[in-house]
Amino acid sequence: MLDHASDMRDDDRAEPEPFGAGALVPYLKNAARAAPPTKQQAYKRQALSRVRNFSDRYDEWKLSASAWFDGLDLAPDLAENIGSRRWFRGVGTMLGLGALALAFWPNMTPLEARPAMPADEEIRDEFRSQMIMPLALGADSGRRMGPTSDVIPLTNAPERPQIELVATLSEGDSFATMLRRAGVSRGDIGRVSALVGEAMPVSEIASGTKIDIVLGRRAGPDAPRPLDALAFRARFDLELKIAKQGEDGEGALTLERNFIRVDDTPLRLRGTVGPSLYRSMRAAGVPASAAQEYLKKIDDHVDMDRDVRSTDEFDIIVAYRRAATGERQAGQLLYAGIDRGGKPKTQLMRWGTEGRFFEASGVGEQRRGLLAPVPGPISSRYGMRRHPILGYRRMHSGMDFRARRGTPIVAVTDGRVVSAGRAGGCGITVKLSHGNGLQTRYCHMSRMSVRSGQNVKRGQVIGYVGSTGLSTGPHLHYEMYRNGRAINPASVSYVTRSELTGTELLDFRQQLIKLREIEPGAALVDLEPLKTEVEEPVREIEKIDNAQEID
Numbered sequence: 001m002l003d004h005a006s007d008m009r010d011d012d013r014a015e016p017e018p019f020g021a022g023a024l025v026p027y028l029k030n031a032a033r034a035a036p037p038t039k040q041q042a043y044k045r046q047a048l049s050r051v052r053n054f055s056d057r058y059d060e061w062k063l064s065a066s067a068w069f070d071g072l073d074l075a076p077d078l079a080e081n082i083g084s085r086r087w088f089r090g091v092g093t094m095l096g097l098g099a100l101a102l103a104f105w106p107n108m109t110p111l112e113a114r115p116a117m118p119a120d121e122e123i124r125d126e127f128r129s130q131m132i133m134p135l136a137l138g139a140d141s142g143r144r145m146g147p148t149s150d151v152i153p154l155t156n157a158p159e160r161p162q163i164e165l166v167a168t169l170s171e172g173d174s175f176a177t178m179l180r181r182a183g184v185s186r187g188d189i190g191r192v193s194a195l196v197g198e199a200m201p202v203s204e205i206a207s208g209t210k211i212d213i214v215l216g217r218r219a220g221p222d223a224p225r226p227l228d229a230l231a232f233r234a235r236f237d238l239e240l241k242i243a244k245q246g247e248d249g250e251g252a253l254t255l256e257r258n259f260i261r262v263d264d265t266p267l268r269l270r271g272t273v274g275p276s277l278y279r280s281m282r283a284a285g286v287p288a289s290a291a292q293e294y295l296k297k298i299d300d301h302v303d304m305d306r307d308v309r310s311t312d313e314f315d316i317i318v319a320y321r322r323a324a325t326g327e328r329q330a331g332q333l334l335y336a337g338i339d340r341g342g343k344p345k346t347q348l349m350r351w352g353t354e355g356r357f358f359e360a361s362g363v364g365e366q367r368r369g370l371l372a373p374v375p376g377p378i379s380s381r382y383g384m385r386r387h388p389i390l391g392y393r394r395m396h397s398g399m400d401f402r403a404r405r406g407t408p409i410v411a412v413t414d415g416r417v418v419s420a421g422r423a424g425g426c427g428i429t430v431k432l433s434h435g436n437g438l439q440t441r442y443c444h445m446s447r448m449s450v451r452s453g454q455n456v457k458r459g460q461v462i463g464y465v466g467s468t469g470l471s472t473g474p475h476l477h478y479e480m481y482r483n484g485r486a487i488n489p490a491s492v493s494y495v496t497r498s499e500l501t502g503t504e505l506l507d508f509r510q511q512l513i514k515l516r517e518i519e520p521g522a523a524l525v526d527l528e529p530l531k532t533e534v535e536e537p538v539r540e541i542e543k544i545d546n547a548q549e550i551d
Contacts, residue, residue: 156221162228163215171207182213185224188253192230195242195255200234209233227253236321236329237262260323261530266334266515267320267523273312273338277304281314285524287330290318294336297348297357302338313339317515320523324530335515349512351500362500362508370412370492371459373442374476376403382488397486398441398479405474407465409442410458417454417462426477427469430462437484443477444468 076090117123167182169175175196179189196202211232215225230242239258245251271284281291294316295304302308315338319331336357338346347360380400386393415432418439423429426443430450433439446466456462467474480489500508 159218161217163225165213165215167211167213169205169207169209169211173207175202175205178211179213182211183215183225184213184227188227191253192227192242195253196234196240198255199238199240199257205232205234236260236323236327260325261527262324263322263523263527265320265322265523266317266518267330268315268317268335268515268518268520270313270315270339270520273308273310273314275310277308277314281316286316287318290316290330290333293333297333297336298338298346300357301348301359302346308338309340311340312345315339315344317518322523322527324527326526335512347512349508349515351508351511358500358508360509360512362505371410372401373409373412373440373478374401374403374407374465376401376407376476378402379475382490398443398477399489401476401478403465403474403476405446405465405467407476408461409445409463409465409476411456411460411462412440413458415440415456417450417452417456420448420450420452422468425470427471428463428466429469432456432462437482439481439484441479441481443479444471444475446474 073086074089074093076086078087078090078094081087163183165182167178169178176189176193179192180186184192193202196205209232211230213227214229216228218225227242228244232240234240237260239260241256241258242253243256245254269281269284269286271280274280278291278295281294282288286294294314298304298308315335316333317335319334321329321331323329332350332355334350336346336348337344344360348357349360350356351358378399379402380396382399383396384393385396409430411432413434415434418431418433420430421428423443426441428445428448429441429443430445430448431439431441442463444466445463445468448463450456450460450462465474465476471477478489480487480492
């Protein structure tokens with residue numbers, strides 16, 4: 001204690017430290033903290049507290065909303081629990097979002113871009129004054145100047161003595177309407193229609209026909225122009241000309257028929273199939289329409305991918321007409337053939353009023369389609385119906401063909417017999433498998449002609465019509481299955497089998513021989529002009545040239 005007291009006395013005797021401004025800073029800070037806040041500080045603290053409270057509340061609301069949406073489970077995995085309530089809720093969410101997306105789908109109308117330079121009315125008028133537009137289409141462009149006092153108005157504007165124009169008969173238009181639109185008067189239209197009607201019906205003039213018209217001078221200011229001449233190609237072999245009689249052209253209108261010599265030798269073209277049959281035919285000069293029809297008919301009878309080789313030769317004959325004036329006209333396909341090794345492999349010729357194609361043997365059959373199992377009419381179709389024996393409605397999973405007992409039943413296409421025998425209410429039944437999941441079944445047979453496991457060809461007889469099983473009379477119940485499920489047989493197109501016999505078959509073969517005797521490319525040679533068809537030259541220099549050629 002004595003030591004401590006001595007230390008204190010020593011401290012009291014020590015010199016005091018100097019007092020500076022830095023020593024007051026802590027005291028001033030503590031005083032500022034202890035002092036009450038000013039109004040500005042109070043408002044600032046209150047605003048900060050509100051922001052912090054709103055941020056905390058927004059975070060709490062976001063967490064609660066997220067938890068609520070998680071509890072709803074609006075987007076479940078649709079690959080799980082298919083058919084459950086949760087799965088249907090997910091489907092509803094998907095459909096709703098899809099509808100919302102379609103509702104907000106953007107419009108596809110083009111957006112108008114901002115022009116590179118301002119385009120007001122004055123600038124548009126200036127551009128329009130520099131434009132060049134056809135007057136025949138009603139143009140009103142170009143720079144115009146107002147008349148001055150030096151302009152002398154004309155009492156009557158001079159007219160052309162004649163107007164030559166070409167009018168076209170459009171599709172759906174009439175001959176009289178076309179002439180009226182060209183400026184022909186009503187009286188001349190009646191006379192022209194009567195004259196043309198003497199040569200051919202006016203309604204038979206093909207659309208697209210171009211008509212040369214010459215209109216004469218008006219008799220008065222308000223009178224229509226009279227018709228001086230009219231000429232057009234009425235048919236491929238006929239040209240009609242209507243003109244006024246007399247040297248001065250003041251007589252009545254008369255008709256002049258100019259029959260044109262036409263050769264109807266069909267056009268035959270041959271060539272190698274190559275990598276592309278269509279391109280090879282077009283390169284050989286076959287018209288596009290005939291080439292497309294050729295491919296369609298050949299494809300109906302053979303498999304183009306497997307049965308036609310690149311080394312084969314195509315043989316095509318088309319109806320063809322050559323006019324002495326040089327025009328040519330290709331018609332419909334007459335013959336379609338494929339040759340292999342110099343011998344015909346496929347021969348198809350158009351025959352009959354219906355224009356059907358028949359093979360060289362006289363059989364008109366499309367081998368790529370399905371045959372009708374029997375030639376009878378359909379008495380009952382696929383769908384729900386009242387069973388005629390059981391008396392209640394049930395699904396009729398096939399088609400019933402009405403036919404006599406003993407009528408042969410054929411396979412609609414190539415296949416293999418899956419089963420053959422009695423099958424309950426279907427009676428004696430044969431079921432065929434045709435590959436690619438396609439099967440057919442033939443019920444109520446009287447007897448079968450195939451056995452299980454046997455391969456059958458298209459058109460081969462597999463049984464005969466009867467009335468076995470649950471049946472009210474002789475008919476064929478025909479069913480078709482795709483991958484084990486019954487389908488409507490009417491959804492598959494059938495082709496009927498037709499065959500030429502007797503004198504018609506002889507005429508068919510004679511026509512086929514006649515077509516195959518045509519030389520390829522013979523119809524492409526120009527016709528030799530007759531002496532009556534050679535026009536006398538008008539200019540003297542042309543007469544001299546012709547004389548030198550004759551010498």
